[in-house]
Amino acid sequence: MNTLSKKNFSVKNQKPKSKLMRLLNQSLVNNASLSSYYEPLIQSFIPAWSTRKFRAKVTNICRISSEVITLSLKPSGQWPCFQAGQYIELTVNQNGAFVTRCFSISSSTTHWTKTGEIELTVREQDQGRITPWLINGLKRNQYVQISKPKGDFIFHNTQRDKLLIAGGTGITPIKSLLSSTNKHPGKLDLIYFSRDTHLFKEQLNSLTESLDTLSIHLINTQQQGHLTSELLKDLCPDAKQRQIYLCGPTQLSDSATQILNALGIPEEEIIQEHFLPIRKSPTHQTALNDTATQAQLTFNKAGRKIEANYRPDQTLLEAAEEAKLSPNYGCRMGICHQCKCTKTRGVVLNTLTGEVSDTSEEVIQLCISMPLSDLEVQL
Amino acid sequence: MNTQTFPTQQPSEFEAERADTQPKEPSLCMTSPTETAPKLSEAAYEGLAQDLDALREETLAKVGQKDADYIRRIIRIERWSGIAGRITMVLGFFHPLFWVAGVALLALSKILNNMEVGHNVLHGQYDWMNDPYINSKTFDWNIVGDTDSWKQVHNYEHHTYTNIIGKDRDFGYGLLRLSNDLPWRLKNTWQIFTYALLSLLFEWGVAYHELAGDRAFSKKTPGKNRRPRLTKAGIRKAFFSKAGKQIFKDYIFFPIISGPMFLPVLLGNLLANLIRNLWTSTIIFCGHFTEDIHTFKEEDCKNETKGQWYYRQMLGSSNFEGKRWFHILSGHLSCQIEHHLFPDVPAHRYLDMAPEVRKIAAKYGIPYNTGRFSSQYFTVLKRILKYSFPQKSPSMLSVG
Numbered sequence: 063m064n065t066l067s068k069k070n071f072s073v074k075n076q077k078p079k080s081k082l083m084r085l086l087n088q089s090l091v092n093n094a095s096l097s098s099y100y101e102p103l104i105q106s107f108i109p110a111w112s113t114r115k116f117r118a119k120v121t122n123i124c125r126i127s128s129e130v131i132t133l134s135l136k137p138s139g140q141w142p143c144f145q146a147g148q149y150i151e152l153t154v155n156q157n158g159a160f161v162t163r164c165f166s167i168s169s170s171t172t173h174w175t176k177t178g179e180i181e182l183t184v185r186e187q188d189q190g191r192i193t194p195w196l197i198n199g200l201k202r203n204q205y206v207q208i209s210k211p212k213g214d215f216i217f218h219n220t221q222r223d224k225l226l227i228a229g230g231t232g233i234t235p236i237k238s239l240l241s242s243t244n245k246h247p248g249k250l251d252l253i254y255f256s257r258d259t260h261l262f263k264e265q266l267n268s269l270t271e272s273l274d275t276l277s278i279h280l281i282n283t284q285q286q287g288h289l290t291s292e293l294l295k296d297l298c299p300d301a302k303q304r305q306i307y308l309c310g311p312t313q314l315s316d317s318a319t320q321i322l323n324a325l326g327i328p329e330e331e332i333i334q335e336h337f338l339p340i341r342k343s344p345t346h347q348t349a350l351n352d353t354a355t356q357a358q359l360t361f362n363k364a365g366r367k368i369e370a371n372y373r374p375d376q377t378l379l380e381a382a383e384e385a386k387l388s389p390n391y392g393c394r395m396g397i398c399h400q401c402k403c404t405k406t407r408g409v410v411l412n413t414l415t416g417e418v419s420d421t422s423e424e425v426i427q428l429c430i431s432m433p434l435s436d437l438e439v440q441l
Numbered sequence: 442m443n444t445q446t447f448p449t450q451q452p453s454e455f456e457a458e459r460a461d462t463q464p465k466e467p468s469l470c471m472t473s474p475t476e477t478a479p480k481l482s483e484a485a486y487e488g489l490a491q492d493l494d495a496l497r498e499e500t501l502a503k504v505g506q507k508d509a510d511y512i513r514r515i516i517r518i519e520r521w522s523g524i525a526g527r528i529t530m531v532l533g534f535f536h537p538l539f540w541v542a543g544v545a546l547l548a549l550s551k552i553l554n555n556m557e558v559g560h561n562v563l564h565g566q567y568d569w570m571n572d573p574y575i576n577s578k579t580f581d582w583n584i585v586g587d588t589d590s591w592k593q594v595h596n597y598e599h600h601t602y603t604n605i606i607g608k609d610r611d612f613g614y615g616l617l618r619l620s621n622d623l624p625w626r627l628k629n630t631w632q633i634f635t636y637a638l639l640s641l642l643f644e645w646g647v648a649y650h651e652l653a654g655d656r657a658f659s660k661k662t663p664g665k666n667r668r669p670r671l672t673k674a675g676i677r678k679a680f681f682s683k684a685g686k687q688i689f690k691d692y693i694f695f696p697i698i699s700g701p702m703f704l705p706v707l708l709g710n711l712l713a714n715l716i717r718n719l720w721t722s723t724i725i726f727c728g729h730f731t732e733d734i735h736t737f738k739e740e741d742c743k744n745e746t747k748g749q750w751y752y753r754q755m756l757g758s759s760n761f762e763g764k765r766w767f768h769i770l771s772g773h774l775s776c777q778i779e780h781h782l783f784p785d786v787p788a789h790r791y792l793d794m795a796p797e798v799r800k801i802a803a804k805y806g807i808p809y810n811t812g813r814f815s816s817q818y819f820t821v822l823k824r825i826l827k828y829s830f831p832q833k834s835p836s837m838l839s840v841g
Contacts, residue, residue: 103520106517158504
C-alpha cells in the first residue's frame with residue numbers, strides 16, 4: 063500500500079560533513095559533496111547508481127489480481143535489514159524524471175534473509191501517475207532506487223494483545239508483520255475489509271496454523287458493510303484492552319479512529335500507517351475551481367514552521383508574501399525561476415500550463431502555483 | 442485561463458516609487474533604433490502569443506528521457522574532460538604538448554560547464570527531472586560568479602526586462618555605450634578596448650554585475666529601478682566566498698599539488714579561464730549586440746501583454762548559425778532568440794524550434810536576426826565602434 067511519508071527524501075549515509083570538507087568540495091568540484099560530483103561518472107558504468115539511495119533490481123513483476131501486482135526487488139548489498147511492517151520510498155525514472163512513492167513491504171523478513179529480496183504489493187490507481195506505469199512501464203532486470211526502510215508500524219511487544227484493522231491494499235504491512243512473526247503469546251485479531259477479493263487470503267489462512275493466537279475476520283464491504291462499533295464489539299469484545307494496528311484508505315482510518323476513540327482507546331494505543339490521498343487529475347478549469355476550497359499551507363523557513371491560510375485566486379507567492387515571509391521572487395510570470403521552492407507535500411496547479419503536480423517532493427515556482435490540496439513548502 | 446500578472450502591470454511598490462521619483466536620462470539623439478521597431482496590432486500580439494505558446498507546449502510534450510540522457514552525457518563529458526585536463530597538464534613535465542592538450546581540455550570542460558550545463562540548468566530547464574543535483578536550486582558552476590547573484594541579474598532582470606534601457610543592465614554592462622539611448626561620454630571613445638578587457642575578464646564581470654548594480658562597495662543607494670536581493674554586506678560576502686573558492690582551486694590547490702609543475706599548472710589554469718572568458722563573452726555579445734538589435738524604453742513596456750513581451754524578446758536577440766558542436770559549446774545560445782522566448786525549455790531543443798519560430802516571425806512581419814557567426818560578430822564590433830562616438834547625424838558611420 064502507499065504510505066504518506068512526512069519526512070524528506072532519505073539520505074543514504076547521513077554522515078555529517080565537516081565544514082572544511084564541504085568548503086573543499088565546493089571549491090574543487092563545485093559540489094557540496096564529492097559524491098554528487100562523481101555520481102554521473104559512476105553512472106556511466108553502473109546504471110541507476112546513486113549516492114543518496116540504494117539500487118534495487120526488479121527481479122519479478124507478478125500480477126496477482128486484475129489490478130494488483132507484486133513487485134519483487136533485490137536491493138544492493140548495503141541496504142540495511144528492515145523490520146516487518148516498515149515501508150520504503152521507491153524512486154523510479156519515469157521518462158527522464160524521478161518520481162517517488164512510498165510502499166509498505168509486503169514480504170516477510172524471513173523471505174529477505176532467505177532470498178535477499180523484498181516484495182511490494184501495488185494496486186493500480188486509475189488516475190495515478192505512477193502505479194499504472196509501474197505495471198506497464200517497469201521491466202524485469204531494470205534498476206530502481208529505494209530508500210532505507212522506514213516507519214514505526216512494527217510489533218514492539220509480542221506479549222500484548224493486539225487488534226489489527228486493514229482495508230484493501232492496507233493489508234501489505236500487516237501481512238509482512240504476521241508472516242515475519244513466529245511466536246506471539248498475546249492475542250492477535252485481524253479484521254480485514256475489502257470491496258472485492260481479499261489479497262493474500264490463502265497465505266493469511268495458513269498463518270493461523272503456525273500462530274495459534276491469530277484469528278482472522280475477512281469482511282467484504284459490499285456485502286457486509288464498513289466498520290461499525292457493533293461489528294467491532296462482535297468480532298473483538300475486548301478491543302479496549304488491545305493495542306490497535308490500523309492501515310487502510312482514509313475513509314477507513316478516519317471512521318476506525320472515531321469508533322476507537324469513542325470506546326475510550328487513547329491515540330497513542332492506535333498505531334497507524336497512512337494511505338496516500340488519491341487525487342484525480344482534473345482539467346485545468348475544474349482544477350482552478352478546486353483551488354477555491356480552503357487549503358492549509360505550511361511554509362518551512364529557516365527551521366521554522368509557519369502556517370498560513372490560503373485565499374482563493376492567490377498564487378503561493380502571494381500567500382507567502384501575505385504571511386510576511388518575504389520569499390525570493392523575480393518576474394512573477396513564471397520565466398525567471400527566482401521563486402523556486404521545494405514542495406514537500408501536496409498537489410499544486412501550474413497556472414501557466416494547467417499541469418497538476420505530483421504528490422511527492424518536487425521543486426515548484428511559487429508565482430505560477432496554486433494549491434489543490436494542503437501543502438508543505440520549503441522556502 | 443491565465444492568471445498571470447505581468448511585472449510591468451503590477452510593479453512592486455518599491456519599483457513604482459522609484460520609477461516615479463527618478464528622472465529619465467535624456468536621450469542625446471532622437472533617432473534611436475527603438476523608434477524603428479515595427480509595431481504590431483493588438484490582434485497580432487495576441488496571435489503571436491498563441492502561436493508561440495503552442496510551440497512551447499508542443500516542445501515540452503516531447504521533453505523526457507532523451508533530454509535527461511542528453512544533459513547527463515554533457516555533464517559526463519564536462520567532468521571527464523576536466524579531470525583529464527588537470528592530469529594531462531601536469532604531464533607537461535614530460536612534454537610541453539601535454540600541457541597544451543591539458544589547457545585545451547580544461548578550457549573545454551569549463552566552457553561546457555558554464556554554457557550547456559550551468560547556464561541552462563540554472564535557468565530551470567532540467568528541474569522537471571527531479572534530480573537532486575541537476576536543478577536550478579542546488580547546481581553550482583565552475584566560474585567565479587555566485588549562482589544566486591547570477592540568477593537574479595540574469596534570469597530575472599535580463600530575461601524579464603530584455604533590452605529595456607535602464608532596467609536590463611546586461612545591455613552594455615554599465616561599461617559600454619551600445620545605442621543612442623545612453624548619452625555619450627568621453628570614456629566611450631576607447632570602449633573597444635574596454636570591451637576587449639571585459640571579454641578577457643568576463644567571469645569577473647559576471648560575478649561583479651549585481652554588486653555594481655546594487656553599489657555594494659559604496660555608501661550610495663542602489664541604482665534606480667533596483668530591488669536589492671540582499672543587504673550590501675550579504676552580496677559582498679557571497680561574492681568573496683565564491684570567488685575565493687575558485688581562486689583557491691585554480692591558483693593555489695592544483696598548482697601546489699602539482700609540485701614541480703607549480704608555475705606551468707598555475708599558468709595553464711589561468712589560460713583555460715581566459716579562453717573560457719573570451720568564448721562566453723563572444724557568444725553572448727553575438728546574442729544581444731549585433732547590428733539590428735532593438736532597444737526599448739521603460740515607458741514603452743508598461744502594461745505589456747505576453748505577446749508584446751514575446752515580441753520584445755524577438756527584437757532584442759540574435760542568432761548565429763554553425764555546426765552541431767558549435768551550438769553545444771555555445772550552450773545553444775546560438776539560438777538566442779529561441780532562448781529568450783523559451784528560457785526554461787531544454788536548450789538542445791532550440792535547434793528544432795528555430796525554423797518554427799522563424800515561420801511565426803515571418804507570419805507577423807517581425808525581423809528574425811540570424812546569420813553566420815563571423816558576420817554576426819563583425820556587426821558586434823561595428824556596433825561597439827559606432828557608438829564610441831557621439832552621433833550628430835544617424836548616418837555618420839553608415840550603420841543601421
